[in-house]
Amino acid sequence: MKKKTSDDHSKLLEVVLAYRSSKSLMVALHYDLFTEIEKGRRTAEALGRRLGLDRRAVGILLDANAALGFLNKRGSRYANSALSKDLLVSTSPNYKGNNLKYQEQTWDAWSDLKSVVKTGAPRLSLLEWIHKDAFTGDYIKAMGDVARGPARDLAGKLGLGRVSRTLDIGCGPGVYSAAIVEKNPRIEAVLLDLPRTLGVTRGLLKPHRHSERFAYRPADFLTDSFGENEFDLALISNVTHCENEENNLKLVKKAYEALRLGGRLVIHDYVSDSGLTSPKFAAMLAVHLLVFTGRGNVYNLKEYAGWMRRHGFKDISHKRVGVGSIYPSTAIIGRKA
Ligand SMILES: C[S@@+](CC[C@H](N)C(=O)[O-])C[C@H]1O[C@@H](n2cnc3c(N)ncnc32)[C@H](O)[C@@H]1O
Structure with missing residues (x-):
């Protein structure tokens, strides 16, 4: 040869x-x-x-x-x-074993790729996975393992000096809110997620040195309101990739309503280039989301900025997070004006 x-x-x-x-x-x-x-x-x-x-x-x-x-x-x-x-x-x-072990749990979902490519939909939705007893704890801890570095990086880039109340939508292990409170311990961080997930989150954050700064709000982010004029900053981290455009638009709209005038929405996620083929991590994540969530996807900056603009956000900008790692992410930031 x-x-x-x-x-x-x-x-x-x-x-x-x-x-x-x-x-x-x-x-x-x-x-x-x-x-x-x-x-x-x-x-x-x-x-x-x-x-x-x-x-x-x-x-x-x-x-x-x-x-x-x-x-x-x-x-x-x-x-x-x-x-x-x-x-x-x-x-x-x-x-990092929690995260690596959780990847094995997703193996079953990946085994279905052949039929998902034919039908366009997986056998189980992400919510059905989350409602499996053994799965929730592993899934949430898995995210905690990989979130600490980017969470510190993001919190350091947000300018939190004047922020007093934050909302973390789909908080998972709460690592991003924890990093925010560590930067400014005067902040009250409200963590919103499904009741089953919050059960795990509370346990993980109980030993945190600022545990009294966390408040928990059990809710379904697709159907429940996030409140009105309550927050200086709303965070949607690694959630938009689990959802389709229609649901993401709902999240952005409800976040806008929940923010005070001048408050900021931060969408933090893996972002692909406009051709959807790089970075490699994002292209592979898109397949993962296809088999694991069906409706999830990896979106590009133009799409995120468009969703924010459509619901009234101004001064839209972005910051890179975890530069140099194999899975760099991006924070897209807009202001309620
Ligand atoms: C990929 S995790 C992101 C966790 C965290 N924000 C982070 O960046 O590490 C997605 C989170 O969304 C939550 N979630 C999924 N569907 C939800 C729904 N309908 N309502 C509220 N939370 C939901 C899951 O429980 C999970 O904690």
């Missing part, structure tokens, strides 16, 4: 076989093997006994994770690599 053909074939294989690496890591996380290894159960034998798993199968899975660089193997003993100690051991302050 000519070199170019061979390189091209390797590129194809890398994409097509990526699922083997993904699933090997996800299942190791599912059984919390990295944490167990850190606790001293260093062989397939010991891990199999402790977790009630097949010894040979565990050994094969551990070897795959060693090949991926997540474990070091010496004889029959395994140790965590520096990356795993930092990010994959559940007692580490930088633990």
